[in-house]
Amino acid sequence: MATGACALLAALSVALLPTGAAADEPAKESPKVELVLDVSGSMRAKDIDGKSRMAAAKQAFNEVLDAVPEEVRLGIRTLGADYPGQDRKRGCKDTRQLYPVGPLDRTEAKTAVATLAPTGWTPIGPALLGAADDLGDDGATKRIVLITDGEDTCAPLDPCQVAREIAAKGIHLVIDTLGLVPDAKTRQQLTCIAEATGGTYTSIHRTEDLSRRVRQLVDRAADPVVTPVATEGAVRCDKAPQLKPGLYTDRESFGEHRWYRVDLLPGQELRASVSVSADRAVNDDYGVLLRAVTLHGREIVRGSEAGDGRTDVISTGLRYPKPDLDDGPGDAKPAAESVCLQVSNSFSAPPSVKTTPGMPIELTVDVVDGPSTASDVASFGLGRGWWLLGALVLVGFLAGLVWGWLSRWRVAVWRTH
Amino acid sequence: MRTVRMLATAALTGAALLGLAGPAALADSPSATPDPSAGSGSGPTEAGTTFRTAARFLPGQQATAQAATGDYLYWVFPADTGQRPTVRATVTLPDAALRHGPATWRIDVYDGLRRRQPCMYGMQSRTAPKEAATVELACVLRPVRASADAWANDPLPGSYYVRLTVTGLPEEDLGQPFTARIGVDTVDKGGAYATDGSLGAPLVPGATTADQAEADEEAGRRTAVEAAAPEDGWSSGWWSDRWLWTAAGGILAALAGIGGYVLTRGTGRPPRVPPAV
Secondary structure, three states: OHHHHHHHHHHHHHHHOOHHHHHOOOOOOOOEEEEEEEOEHHHHOOOEOOEOHHHHHHHHHHHHHHHOOOOOEEEEEEEOOOOOOOOHHHHOOOEEEEEEEEOOOHHHHHHHHHOOOOOEOOOHHHHHHHHHHHHOOOOOOEEEEEEEOOOOOOOOOOHHHHHHHHHHOOOOEEEEEEEEOOOHHHHHHHHHHHHHHOOOEEEEOOHHHHHHHHHHHHHHHHOOOOOOEEOOOEOOHHHOOEEOOEEEEEEEOOOOEEEEEEEEOOOEEEEEEEEEEOOOOOOOEEEEEEEEEOOOOOEEEEEEEEEEOOOOEEEEEEEEEOOOOOOOOOOOOOOOEEEEEEEEEOOOOOOOOOOOOOEEEEEEEEEEEOOEOOOOOEHHHOOOOHHHHHHHHHHHHHHHHHHHHHHHHHHHHHHHO | OHHHHHHHHHHHHHHHHHHHHHHHHOOOOOOEOOOOOOOOOOOOOOOEOOOOOOEEOOOOOEEEEEEEOOOOEEEEEEEOOOEEEEEEEEEEOOOHHHOOOOEEEEEEEEEOOOOEEOOOEOOOEEEEOOOOOEEEEEEEOOOOOOOOOOOOOOOOOEEEEEEEEEEEOOHHHOOOEEEEEEEEEEEEOHHHHOEOOEOOOOEOOOOOOHHHHHHHHHOOOOOHHHHOOOOOOOOOOOOOOHHHHHHHHHHHHHHHHHHHHHHHHOOOOOOOOOOOO
């Protein structure tokens, strides 16, 4: 059932993808997932279904490994598995790859997991960096699933900042975090990591929740999604990158403007939408503005949106149908117009929040045939409703009367002569 | 006397004509669009987490998902000209024993250009008290029009995204499991909203020019517009019950014209004319 739904989803999401940018790409690489498991000393605590956190994690791993979809390349990394001592420096480097990212040998992977025993520190930041390295920087979609029961004990390297920097590399990596019986600080840190990469956070209190959630996340990784093309908008329109129809990502800092350019022929319609992700703690009120501007600086149309409160993204879009040329030279190809797109945002953040790297923005550009223009408000200028009927009947009746009187009058005149 | 009879006949004929046009003309009555898929297939059991990964379902289907509070869940459904979609979502909340306070849940609907669409009616956002087991959310969109000018954000035929999330809750309640069920009913609003003009392609992300779409089809690729279409394809948009109203009006006018004409003729010859000339 789950795989069926997955296949359906996969088929649908493939079908939904914009073709423009995807068409030029080589054959899809199979998705990669790395499970990062905390094996720190605190995993001994027996508070998940009466078993230790470690036992719950192992059981969940076994179930997940059995259910990994064929196409997923899976790896496992541990943190805090080897160094039991008190030396903080050594403890904070304690992360290693338990099973390399690649086609999965289930027995081998399970054996490797079975050897784990709760041991050391919780170096989440270094583990995330290691996991990002393991996954490489090819075009595949990547997902890190971080399972931990405590906050990072290795300051000053803030794992949340690490996550944001990994995401900013533009390697299409999402980090999902799972907290085992988390306390307030752990929760805060894990939500921050998830938020920074567009991932999800789950708190786990039961073994079955853990295995179901990890399975769901691995399945999600298997859904083929078009990977957006990274681009970098300019500060002015005349320096802006030329975009073809497709899906793009970029980064934009607070209050920054980014410009892009799209070529549009007469009789075509430009459709653009933009989403700005709030990937960190931002102030409560925010907005986004997308403007289509001519090369000479005249604003053609804009899309804007504002919001408040908790959100993942804020999006807006615009349409610009460029009118067809009526009387151009017959066979000469009409010149394309460069339309400038300006993306700006009104996010703000408390002073404690870092503003670099900028927030991820996703830009879709489609060019379609222009609409057939309306010559009237109503469809084909047709009428509708009782007033219309009444008016028509009245006019028809009056016309009949006049016609009748006229013809009577004519007959009478004719008779008398 | 004769006059009265003529008028009565005309009125009756008119009524009969209207009776024929009735079912279509009086489409304001809320009759859900017939949807063969209703019941025949259920929707997806997973939801997407971004616009790009939104899970697709058709009006009449029920999509379900299991997720953790704090997740943003995305679905996408098609809506065509003349329809007024109603999105309904039911959230089964996490165990009340695990929760620490009230939570505010919210659905937002975006069109194919990711522009937020307002809800005419319905509780788009609701705060569930700590003990509540479920939250019901609803959003009635505006009727979809065939076209709008570029500066308006009137709903247009195309894809519609639904985002479900919790917008306010005690922080310790984040990450707990909940299930969501979502469905869309469409009401056909008939010709009242039939506007002139039409889009070159429905508002579907990834839509291309006709030339490009043709090339894609020849290459055996399914176009984005096709893939996002409702079950029986996108409507061409030229039909509306305005044709019936206008035609009925024309016929009634003709009948009334005949009536008026006959009225002036009276019975037999005009009295001034001598009986035999």
